[in-house]
Amino acid sequence: GIQVEQSPPDLILQEGANSTLRCNFSDSVNNLQWFHQNPWGQLINLFYIPSGTKQNGRLSATTVATERYSLLYISSSQTTDSGVYFCAVRANTNAGKSTFGDGTTLTVKP
């Protein structure tokens, strides 16, 4: 099946810093989403981005489907950004189901 690798696995930032999280995948995809799992365990949709670039406030994402990667940018980080960021992809050959990466654990210190 498709492999999803996220990097870095852990990231510690000072409040106000910027960061880039990466998601590499091993096969063609028709669906890619970024999620934030907050410290209470809730999964929050950040972006639905099978290709192209999107922005939402301090967050933006870019997916280059032909090169099989996606990037999530967080600017001017805040302590509330702490948590785990997951990338989830749906391969063209796997109708319906998504495969998640292992996540990047972000800690933003005040």
Add this chain to the structure above:
Amino acid sequence: NAGVMQNPRHLVRRRGQEARLRCSPMKGHSHVYWYRQLPEEGLKFMVYLQKENIIDESGMPKERFSAEFPKEGPSILRIQQVVRGDSAAYFCASSGRNMNTEAFFGQGTRLTVV
């Protein structure tokens, strides 16, 4: 428009009991997915259902686990004779008529087996 609703939020079962987890998809969504998250790990796919049909159950353990999505009512994930290793967070997601559209997740059910 209510989101994906899961209940209960927390469930404690003794070893050998049955656990029933419920998921009501977002209004208008006909595709339901169940995922399991073990402590300190990512989410692993379990099963994909449409109304009255199991489309893909390749991630379901072969024994003790079953899922359904009846014509009326919520989707149910059933775990029989639970063991300590079943302790995890179980998430349900739903998506619209086109299965390749954005999926939305519920808040999860945290199962603890004692």
